[in-house]
Amino acid sequence: MSKPYRTTVTVQTPATSANLGPGFDALGLALEFHDEIEATVRADDRVVVTVEGEGADTVPLDESHLVVRALRTAFEAAGERMPGIDLHCRNRIPHARGLGSSSSAITAGITAGAALLGRRDEKQPDGVDRDWIFSLAADLEGHPDNVAPCVYGGFTVAWRGDGGWHALSTAPSPRIRPIVCVPDGGLSTERARGLLPESVPHADAAFSAGRAALLTAAVFGHPELLFPATEDRLHQEYRAEAMPESVQLIRSLRASGFAAVVSGAGPTVLVLADLAEHGVAGAQSGAYGDRDQISLDLVDSIQGRTGTGWHIRPLRIDQAGVRVTSPRS
Ligand SMILES: Nc1ncnc2c1ncn2[C@@H]1O[C@H](COP(=O)(O)OP(=O)(O)OP(=O)(O)O)[C@@H](O)[C@H]1O
Ligand SMILES: N[C@@H](CCO)C(=O)O
Structure with a gap:
């Protein structure tokens, strides 16, 4: 039997810059401009997507929408059936420019899924289970260097090793x-x-x-x-x-x-x-x-x-x- 879900969640995800020159597929930096999504559980099984801003005329509005795929990934990973959802995306990160739009979409969807499921990491002040989100998001993206700063913020080093994906996030020099x-x-x-x-x-x-x-x-x-x-x-x-x-x-x-x-x-x-x-x-x-x-x-x-x-x-x-x-x- 499915859990009772939260009804509405809003999630913000930062733009990111990966590689930073020599750190191919490893280094990344989170940047202060954000996409935002709002996900609301529906009474029926439909997934209804609306988009404003970047990509509004180009992204698909069906199940293949990247945020929807990410939402589904979160529910499947939790062993739960995804409910019908109204998804509204406010996109500010331009697509296919090297500013991490796909990682932003993936991270937003998985985080919204986790929040709707009521999943929490009690060790985190805001309760967001970033390690779980990062692991699923890196799997979906295929490489971790945008996803890591998108999930954790700051300057990140990410890698794959024993036990899966890992990331270290730190605050760079204020200079x-x-x-x-x-x-x-x-x-x-x-x-x-x-x-x-x-x-x-x-x-x-x-x-x-x-x-x-x-x-x-x-x-x-x-x-x-x-x-x-x-x-x-x-x-x-x-x-x-x-x-x-x-x-x-x-x-x-x-x-x-x-x-x-x-x-x-x-x-x-x-x-x-x-x-x-x-x-x-x-x-x-x-x-x-x-x-x-x-x-x-x-x-x-x-x-x-x-x-x-x-x-x-x-x-x-x-x-x-x-x-x-x-x-x-
Ligand atoms: N907010 C979004 N909603 C739906 N699909 C998105 C969204 N953002 C990105 N995408 C999909 O991802 C594609 C862009 O991803 P791509 O990995 O090519 O570039 P990027 O993530 O913007 O740049 P980079 O990975 O170099 O930082 C878009 O063309 C679109 O298909
Ligand atoms: N490391 C990745 C970043 C873009 O997603 C690349 O350069 O292909």
Whole structure:
């Protein structure tokens, strides 16, 4: 017999940027802009989907909708029959741009399922069972580097080992300000993964392992090392033919000293700016001057290189990950 479900839940999920240069399929960062879904149990068995914002004209509204698949995954994992549901999606994360829209949809659906089922982790202040959600979401996505920051927030390292998926989430240095340059056109992760070779030269693998290790040090205490720490030889060049403008922009930004990388599978370009480097006196001691003004100056400076067709946005790092905003615990 099925449990009595909660009737309505609202869930927010952050955008994410994966890879961060050398951390292919492992490193990720949660960004402070969010999708939101509201799921309400219906009296009948129907699933009714409505969408506003990004993807409203393109995503399917039937059982193949990614959030619905994720909801179903949560109910099946709990051994429960999924009830009929009214699902309303407010999408702000653009699709197929390298900002983790699919991980956001998957995480939102599984979290809503967990909340409707009344599943809780009593060790967490907000009761959200993030480990359970992360494990199911990483299985559905197939790689964990967007899902981990989406679920846990902050800067994450994720991997698969004994006992399944694992992730470590930590707060990066407050000196780091992510700035995204989002183009109008998209590129699916599936296509971008199809461009990767079966194997890479040992020297390139060694180079990338070293840079990924350096990046974790840069993110925590040494943002002045972000420029060398974001060099990659595992994926960006192999995918260049599918996003020539992004690769061109990265070259131009790096030539001017910006730590610029492809965000996720692209084609968005992510700049990891060190506010101390671009800021005013006192930056090293933690007083970075007017952070918002520095960000605007950086945007101006980046805009000078992009030309039209790019949306440039300074963002804060989301430290919370997925949230059940209603009902609150
Ligand atoms: N909110 C959503 N609702 C339904 N489907 C979605 C949603 N978000 C993403 N999708 C599906 O996922 C696809 C995009 O996923 P894809 O993995 O290609 O890119 P991404 O997740 O935006 O970028 P990346 O993985 O590089 O960060 C969309 O085209 C759509 O099919
Ligand atoms: N690591 C993934 C991130 C995008 O989902 C990739 O680059 O294919």
